[in-house]
Amino acid sequence: KINGERLWDSLMEMAKIGATPKGGVCRLALTDLDKQGRDLFVQWCKDAGCTIRVDKMGNIFARREGRNPALPPIVTGSHLDSQPTGGRFDGVYGVLAGLEVIRTLNDLNYETEAPVEVAVWTNEEGSRFAPAMVSSGVFAGVFDLDYGLSRKDQDGRTMGEELERIGYSGPDDASHAAHPVGAYFEAHIEQGPILEAEDKTIGVVTDAQGQRWYEVTFTGVESHAGPTPMNRRKDALLGAARVVDAVNRIGLKHAPTACATVGMMTVYPNSRNVIPGNVFFTIDFRHPSDDVLAEMDREMRAEVDRIAAEIGLDCQLEQIFYYKPVKFEESCVAAVRKGVEEGGFSVRDMVSGAGHDACYLARVAPAGMIFVPCIDGISHNEVEDAKPEWIAAGCEVLLHAMLQKANE
Amino acid sequence: KINGERLWDSLMEMAKIGATPKGGVCRLALTDLDKQGRDLFVQWCKDAGCTIRVDKMGNIFARREGRNPALPPIVTGSHLDSQPTGGRFDGVYGVLAGLEVIRTLNDLNYETEAPVEVAVWTNEEGSRFAPAMVSSGVFAGVFDLDYGLSRKDQDGRTMGEELERIGYSGPDDASHAAHPVGAYFEAHIEQGPILEAEDKTIGVVTDAQGQRWYEVTFTGVESHAGPTPMNRRKDALLGAARVVDAVNRIGLKHAPTACATVGMMTVYPNSRNVIPGNVFFTIDFRHPSDDVLAEMDREMRAEVDRIAAEIGLDCQLEQIFYYKPVKFEESCVAAVRKGVEEGGFSVRDMVSGAGHDACYLARVAPAGMIFVPCIDGISHNEVEDAKPEWIAAGCEVLLHAMLQKANE
Ligand SMILES: NC(=O)NCCC(=O)O
Numbered sequence: 001k002i003n004g005e006r007l008w009d010s011l012m013e014m015a016k017i018g019a020t021p022k023g024g025v026c027r028l029a030l031t032d033l034d035k036q037g038r039d040l041f042v043q044w045c046k047d048a049g050c051t052i053r054v055d056k057m058g059n060i061f062a063r064r065e066g067r068n069p070a071l072p073p074i075v076t077g078s079h080l081d082s083q084p085t086g087g088r089f090d091g092v093y094g095v096l097a098g099l100e101v102i103r104t105l106n107d108l109n110y111e112t113e114a115p116v117e118v119a120v121w122t123n124e125e126g127s128r129f130a131p132a133m134v135s136s137g138v139f140a141g142v143f144d145l146d147y148g149l150s151r152k153d154q155d156g157r158t159m160g161e162e163l164e165r166i167g168y169s170g171p172d173d174a175s176h177a178a179h180p181v182g183a184y185f186e187a188h189i190e191q192g193p194i195l196e197a198e199d200k201t202i203g204v205v206t207d208a209q210g211q212r213w214y215e216v217t218f219t220g221v222e223s224h225a226g227p228t229p230m231n232r233r234k235d236a237l238l239g240a241a242r243v244v245d246a247v248n249r250i251g252l253k254h255a256p257t258a259c260a261t262v263g264m265m266t267v268y269p270n271s272r273n274v275i276p277g278n279v280f281f282t283i284d285f286r287h288p289s290d291d292v293l294a295e296m297d298r299e300m301r302a303e304v305d306r307i308a309a310e311i312g313l314d315c316q317l318e319q320i321f322y323y324k325p326v327k328f329e330e331s332c333v334a335a336v337r338k339g340v341e342e343g344g345f346s347v348r349d350m351v352s353g354a355g356h357d358a359c360y361l362a363r364v365a366p367a368g369m370i371f372v373p374c375i376d377g378i379s380h381n382e383v384e385d386a387k388p389e390w391i392a393a394g395c396e397v398l399l400h401a402m403l404q405k406a407n408e
Numbered sequence: 409k410i411n412g413e414r415l416w417d418s419l420m421e422m423a424k425i426g427a428t429p430k431g432g433v434c435r436l437a438l439t440d441l442d443k444q445g446r447d448l449f450v451q452w453c454k455d456a457g458c459t460i461r462v463d464k465m466g467n468i469f470a471r472r473e474g475r476n477p478a479l480p481p482i483v484t485g486s487h488l489d490s491q492p493t494g495g496r497f498d499g500v501y502g503v504l505a506g507l508e509v510i511r512t513l514n515d516l517n518y519e520t521e522a523p524v525e526v527a528v529w530t531n532e533e534g535s536r537f538a539p540a541m542v543s544s545g546v547f548a549g550v551f552d553l554d555y556g557l558s559r560k561d562q563d564g565r566t567m568g569e570e571l572e573r574i575g576y577s578g579p580d581d582a583s584h585a586a587h588p589v590g591a592y593f594e595a596h597i598e599q600g601p602i603l604e605a606e607d608k609t610i611g612v613v614t615d616a617q618g619q620r621w622y623e624v625t626f627t628g629v630e631s632h633a634g635p636t637p638m639n640r641r642k643d644a645l646l647g648a649a650r651v652v653d654a655v656n657r658i659g660l661k662h663a664p665t666a667c668a669t670v671g672m673m674t675v676y677p678n679s680r681n682v683i684p685g686n687v688f689f690t691i692d693f694r695h696p697s698d699d700v701l702a703e704m705d706r707e708m709r710a711e712v713d714r715i716a717a718e719i720g721l722d723c724q725l726e727q728i729f730y731y732k733p734v735k736f737e738e739s740c741v742a743a744v745r746k747g748v749e750e751g752g753f754s755v756r757d758m759v760s761g762a763g764h765d766a767c768y769l770a771r772v773a774p775a776g777m778i779f780v781p782c783i784d785g786i787s788h789n790e791v792e793d794a795k796p797e798w799i800a801a802g803c804e805v806l807l808h809a810m811l812q813k814a815n816e
C-alpha cells in the first residue's frame with residue numbers, strides 16, 4: 001500500500017545532508033547540517049499538507065488532521081541527528097516512514113478518525129550532547145526543561161544556545177501534558193544481527209534493555225616518561241586501560257544479553273613523552289534485567305575503586321543516565337503484530353538493544369516499535385545499510401498499526 | 409661568579425610567555441608563543457653584544473667572539489619549546505644559563521680563546537611534532553633536512569611551513585659540517601627524583617638511556633554499543649587498553665632502569681554509544697642498555713600481535729624514533745667534574761632518563777651535561793619547580809666547564 005520507492009528516494013535525498021566519504025552520514029544534533037535536515041523534512045511535510053509545531057526542546061510535530069481533531073493524535077517518528085560516523089537509516093528511517101504514511105493517506109484521500117502526527121525528537125543519539133533521547137525524555141517528564149536545555153557539548157555549548165542558533169527553539173511546551181499522545185509507534189532498523197541472521201523481515205519489539213551510562217575521570221600525576229621510574233608513577237591512562245578491560249569482563253560475564261562498552265576516552269595532556277595525568281572516559285552498560293544491570297553497576301564500581309587504589313589515582317565516577325528496562329504496551333504490540341499479519345511478513349519478537357525515543361514515550365502513552373533488519377547487524381557506522389524491501393515492509397506495518405489506533 | 413639573581417629573573421621573565429594557570433608554561437614548538445620566546449632571547453643576546461645566526465631548521469646560535477675567531481666555538485644551549493603542560497625550567501634553563509655565562513664574561517671583560525655560543529634547538533620536546541630533538545638531530549646528521557622540515561603536527565602543518573610563518577627559517581645550513589662545534593655542554597633540570605632524594609646539587613651526566621618510540625593504530629569495527637553482542641565485537645579500544653597494560657608490564661619487568669609509557673591515545677569516533685572502530689596510540693620505551701631495549705621491543709611486538717589477534721583487529725605498528733644509549737665524552741665529563749670541584753658542590757654521576765639535544769651533539773662533538781635537581785622529580789608538568797640555588801649552581805659549573813674548553 002505504501003510507496004516503497006518514494007520512501008527510499010526520500011531517505012537517499014536526506015542522506016545527502018552530511019554525507020560522509022564511506023557512504024554514511026555525519027549530522028550531529030543541532031549543527032547546521034541538522035538544521036538543513038530539519039528544514040527539508042518541514043518542507044516535505046508542508047508539501048504534504050501538514051501543519052508544523054516546534055516545542056521548546058526543538059521537537060517537531062507535523063500534523064495531518066483527523067475527522068475528530070479533539071482526539072489525541074496517533075504519533076510516529078524518531079530522530080534526524082546521527083552519530084559522528086553514522087548511517088543513512090538510524091533514526092531518519094522512522095521519521096521518513098512516518099512521512100510516507102502521511103503521503104500514502106493523502107494518495108488514498110483517506111481520513112483517519114484521530115489526527116496523525118510525525119515527530120522529530122531532538123538529540124536522540126546522545127553523542128554531541130549526553131545523554132541520549134534527552135528531548136523525548138523532557139517531553140515524557142523524565143527530565144525537566146532546564147536540564148534538557150543545559151546539556152553541553154565538548155566545547156561547552158548548550159542545547160538551548162544551539163537550538164536558538166539554528167532557529168529551532170519553538171514556542172510550545174515540551175510536554176505530553178500540553179500535547180497528549182493517543183499512541184506512539186516507531187519504526188527503526190534493528191541495529192543488531194538477529195533479524196538478518198534468522199531471515200526475518202520484521203521484529204515486533206516487546207521490550208527494551210535498561211541502560212546505565214557513566215562518566216569517569218582518573219587523575220594521577222603528569223610526569224616525564226623518561227626519568228620517572230616505573231614505581232613512582234601515577235599513570236591515569238594505565239588506570240583507564242584496566243577499567244576498559246574490566247568493563248569488558250563484566251559484559252562477558254553477563255553475556256549473551258549484557259553489553260558493556262567504553263566508547264569515549266580523552267587523554268590529557270596527550271603527549272608522547274608525558275605520563276598521562278588525567279583521563280576522562282565513559283561507560284555504557286545494558287541489560288534486559290534491571291537486577292543484572294544493578295549487579296553490573298556494583299561490580300564495575302568495585303573494579304574502578306580497586307584499580308584507582310592500586311595505582312594511586314583520584315577517581316570521579318558519576319552515573320549520568322539510567323533507565324529501567326522498558327515493556328511496550330500490549331495493545332500497541334498487538335497492533336504491530338496485526339500489521340505484520342496483514343502484510344504477510346516473516347516475523348519474530350525482539351528486545352531492543354538500543355534506546356529509542358519510544359522508550360520514553362512509553363511512559364506517557366501506549367507505545368510500540370517495529371524493527372527491520374540491517375546488513376550484518378552494523379549500525380553507528382558509515383557502512384550501515386538495509387535492503388529497500390525491508391525498509392518498505394516496516395513502513396507498511398507502521399501504516400497498518402497506526403490506522404488501527406487512529407480508527408479505534 | 410655568575411649572577412644567580414639575574415639568571416632567575418630572566419627565567420621568570422621568559423616564563424611569562426605561554427604562562428599557564430597552574431604556574432607552568434605552554435609554548436609548543438613553532439607557535440606564536442615560541443616565536444615570542446625566541447624574539448626575547450635574541451634581543452637579550454644582542455643586548456649582550458652577541459651576533460645571531462639562524463639555520464634552516466630554525467636553530468639559533470648567539471655568538472660571543474673569542475680571541476681566535478678561527479677556533480670552533482664552545483657551544484652550550486638547549487630549547488625554548490615546552491610540553492602542552494610544561495614547566496618553567498625544562499629546556500629554557502639550559503638556554504638562559506648559557507646567556508648568563510655570556511653576561512658574566514661581559515661583566516668580567518673576560519676574553520676567551522675560542523668563541524662561545526648559545527644555541528636554541530628547534531622542537532626538542534617532540535610533542536607538537538614527533539620525534540624529539542629533531543633539529544639537533546638534523547644538525548648532527550642523524551636526520552636529513554627534508555625529514556626535519558616535513559615533520560607534521562596533528563593538524564597536518566609541517567615544521568617547514570611553521571618556521572616560515574614565524575620567521576625563523578634561516579639561511580644557514582643546519583649542519584655541524586657547515587658549523588663545527590669545539591665542544592658542547594648542556595645544563596638541564598634532572599626531570600627525575602634522584603638528586604633531590606640524595607640531597608646532591610649537581611649531577612654529572614655520564615650516559616643517556618636509549619629510546620624507542622612507536623605509533624600503533626588498531627582498526628576494528630565501529631558498531632552500536634547497545635545491540636551488538638559482546639562476542640561479535642571488534643573493539644579497537646579494548647585492544648589498545650590491553651596494550652597499555654602490557655607496555656606497563658614490560659616496563660616493570662625491566663625496572664628499575666626501564667621506562668615504558670603510553671602517553672598519547674586518540675579514540676575514533678569517540679562517541680559514548682559506539683564501539684570504537686579505530687584507536688591511535690604511542691609507545692615510549694627507554695633503557696640504558698641497547699640490548700634490553702631490543703628485548704623490550706620484541707616483547708612488545710609479540711604482545712601487540714597476540715592482542716590484535718585475540719580481538720580480531722588490524723594492526724599497524726611503526727617505530728618512528730630510535731637512538732642507542734649515549735656515552736658522553738671523557739674530557740667533557742672531566743670538565744664538568746672540575747667545575748663542580750671549583751664550586752664545591754655536592755655531586756653524583758647520573759644517567760639521563762630523558763633525551764636531550766646534547767645526545768645528538770655528542771655524535772659530532774665532545775659533549776657533556778650538567779643536571780640540577782627539580783622538586784619531587786616532577787617535570788613535563790606545570791608544577792615543575794627548582795630552587796634558585798640549584799639553578800645558580802648548575803650555571804656556575806657550566807661557566808667553569810666552558811672556560812676550560814674555551815681556553816684549552
Ligand atoms: N537507536 C539509537 O542508536 N539510539 C541511541 C541511544 C542508544 O545508545 O541506545
Ligand SMILES: NC(=O)NCCC(=O)O
Nearest residue numbers: 226273532533540762763
Ligand atoms: N628533556 C626532555 O624533556 N626531552 C624531551 C625528549 C624526551 O622525551 O626525552
